[in-house]
Amino acid sequence: MDKVEVVVAHAERVTLRLGDTFMKIDADQARIAVEVQAMAMAPVPTPEVRWHQPPVLAIAAMPGTALGVLGAPSTASAAAWAAAGAAIRRLHEAPLPPWPGRRLDDIVAELDRECEWLVSTGTLPADLVTRNREVAEAALRPWTPAFIHGDLQITHVFVDGDEFRGIIDWSEAARGDAMFDLAILTLGHEERLDDVLAGYGTDVDRDVIRAWWSVRSLSATRWLAEHGFDPSAPGCEVDVLKARM
Incomplete structure (x- = not known):
């Protein structure tokens, strides 16, 4: 061990790597507690x-390699994506955690607030935001x-x-x-969705998945830009929004 690697750093949290140990420093201690539980x-x-x-939370490095990165083709095999889908199905069928998740009303309010900001600031074209807000509606239903x-x-x-x-970074679990x-x-x-569902099972509504792509990309664009990430990089959130046009 001869150096400290900064993995992620922004105003909310920092992740450092020392050898085979990752140290996560989070301004929200409740978020770290959720991750541990x-x-x-x-x-x-x-x-x-x-x-x-x-x-601070210190965890061991996860064996293997990530499925890929946003904005670049994944070199992982179709079988690997299917195996990930099967694991995610096990998670979704497990007993619920004792803490609640986000309320639908709060998700809708945040989405509408971000859409208004994206248009009023000229960050994204109004027609792009409007079309994706329409697509997003399919996800905004009781589940x-x-x-x-x-x-x-x-x-x-x-x-x-x-x-x-395995899976890392559980601070948003709920x-x-x-x-x-x-x-x-x-x-x-999107080209990997069939591979994921081969392992997860096909009893899913693809329109709802596509709708969540729009919700996520619209809601996250401002946060990403303000925290040092580029949502307009090739293959990232803005391209996801454009693909719905």
């Missing part, structure tokens, strides 16, 4: 907790709560060859819509 409950492999001293990861980005799912190895997890995993990788 969610990993203990999840019926899928999660990182080993080495120690937890608020506001049967499932145990969801809540931030199932492609970089949070690890595989080794064709084998699923009760929620199972289709939201499937949407976040395949955001910007």
